Amino acid sequence: MPKATLNDSDAVKALAALAQGHRLAVFRLLVVAGPDGLSVGHIAEALGLANATLSFHLKELANAGLIASRQEGRFVFYSASIDRMNALIAFLTENCCQGVPGLCEPSSPRKC
Numbered sequence: 001m002p003k004a005t006l007n008d009s010d011a012v013k014a015l016a017a018l019a020q021g022h023r024l025a026v027f028r029l030l031v032v033a034g035p036d037g038l039s040v041g042h043i044a045e046a047l048g049l050a051n052a053t054l055s056f057h058l059k060e061l062a063n064a065g066l067i068a069s070r071q072e073g074r075f076v077f078y079s080a081s082i083d084r085m086n087a088l089i090a091f092l093t094e095n096c097c098q099g100v101p102g103l104c105e106p107s108s109p110r111k112c
Contacts, residue, residue: 004087010065011091014084017064022049023057027066030080037070037079 006014018024025047030037038046044054058078061067065084070077097103 004083006084006087006091011088014064014066014088017060017066020057020060022047022053023061026054026057026078027061027080030067030078031082031085033079035079035082037077039075039077041075043078 018027026043029046044051066081067078068081
């Protein structure tokens, strides 16, 4: 499977989606949850958000490609798009330190 890449427009959209406190909290919660994700009810309860508010934020994150949803019976589960997250990180750091490999990598890299 090819690595996901972002263009300037995609990166701006993703960063704009994450530039809001509730959306950032939702995304971080879903990253912790891993590929199985969480139900809408669980997300709302964990973050203390009303369903209408959460729905708005989930739509923004989905439009930016940062999360995906799946239906299981009458429940909807959301999970973080780890490939998209990693593509955003790669986009932000691709020209780091004038392209000298290793200078911009964290001392203890974490990969999902």
